[in-house]
Structure formats: C-alpha cells, structure tokens
Amino acid sequence: MAASGKLNKHQATSTWWLADYLQKKFTEIEWLFSQSYISDTNIDTASGVNGYLQIAQSLIKKMHSESVLREIQDLMVLAKPEPQVQPFKIINIMKIDNDLIRKIYLWVENTAARDIGIELLAQYLNMTSRTLSRKVKILTDLSCSQFLRIVKMHQASEYLIHSTQGVSAISNMLGFSDDVSFRRSFKNITQYTPSKYRQLFKR
Numbered sequence: 001m002a003a004s005g006k007l008n009k010h011q012a013t014s015t016w017w018l019a020d021y022l023q024k025k026f027t028e029i030e031w032l033f034s035q036s037y038i039s040d041t042n043i044d045t046a047s048g049v050n051g052y053l054q055i056a057q058s059l060i061k062k063m064h065s066e067s068v069l070r071e072i073q074d075l076m077v078l079a080k081p082e083p084q085v086q087p088f089k090i091i092n093i094m095k096i097d098n099d100l101i102r103k104i105y106l107w108v109e110n111t112a113a114r115d116i117g118i119e120l121l122a123q124y125l126n127m128t129s130r131t132l133s134r135k136v137k138i139l140t141d142l143s144c145s146q147f148l149r150i151v152k153m154h155q156a157s158e159y160l161i162h163s164t165q166g167v168s169a170i171s172n173m174l175g176f177s178d179d180v181s182f183r184r185s186f187k188n189i190t191q192y193t194p195s196k197y198r199q200l201f202k203r
Helices: 016-027 051-063 066-076 089-097 099-109 118-125 129-140 143-162 167-173 181-190 192-202
Strands: 037-042 043-046
Touching: 037 051, 037 118, 043 051, 051 066, 066 099, 099 118, 099 129, 099 143, 118 143, 118 192, 143 167, 143 181, 167 181, 167 192, 181 192
Parallel strands: none
Antiparallel strands: 037 043
C-alpha cells in the first residue's frame, strides 16, 4: 500500500523492525511504529502477526456496533487489540525457532555492548564474516550489525521490564560506552525512551 502512494500524507504503522527502511523509502508517510493499529481517513494499517484482527474488528465496529463486536469476540474468543506494540516479540520467536539465532543470542548477551562486532562473532561461530552476514540476512531480513544491536537492546529491555535497576545502571552493566548513546540507540530501535518503555511494559 505504501508503494502505491495511498498512504502519502497519512498516518500509518507497520512492523517495528522495518522502521528504518520504511522511513527512508516512504518519506511522505507519517509513520507511528509505536501504535499497533491506526485508522486515518478510512485507511487502516496494523502491525504484528495478528494485525488483520484489529482491522477486522475495527470494520465490524464501524459497520455495525460495539455490542455486535463484543458478541463476535465472545463467540470466537478474539483477543482485544492492544494499543501498544511490544517491540521484541518477533525476536523471541526467532530465538526459539533457529539454532544459529540462539547461539548469536548467547554470545551477544554475554558480551559487553562496546565489544560486539561481526568479526568477533564470526570467530566465535567458526565461520567467515561474509557467511555470517549472509545467513543472518536470510533468517532475519536484517543486516548482521542491525540484528546484533536489536538483540542487545532486547536484553536491556528485559532488565527494564523485570528489574527495578535504573536506566544508567542497566546501561553500565551491559557494557554500553555511555548512558547517552544507550538511550539514543534504544529509542531508535524501539521508538521509546527506556523510561517510557518501562512504564508501558513493566510486569
């Protein structure tokens, strides 16, 4: 839909890990990746594997009523849409489904952020940097360096959600060069500041 131009001058959302590409490719669209569903002038967009449900439920409510939607939800046991996207859900799925991704996770989680690099990881996995980059691209549709940053930020996000440690303490513990670069990188990847992320998703 973005390529057709129909989203130009409109707000829209999509899968969060495509944020960099979409923002650069389709500059006339107002991207709001922190939202799981957006309806702007009768143009509906949604993100995530269940995004189609949110569009369908919105259409039912518009064409019928809130009570009809509730009846259908009860009968079909449909999940109610969540207003915010948990950015790392797809990364968790990748980790479960692929042995190479699990090995990368283990290495990244045990390596200080400042020391993470493709060449060091390739040595750990006993393969060339070129082979590693190619495999990661095939599995994730991301560059290897981008995927490594996302994995490290996922680790940081787990501490934000499950611990009471301060943002600076988490940044220092995970080996980031400085607190400012950590906060900036975290927001670039998730669309949230660390503090806002904790507020939205803390358990």
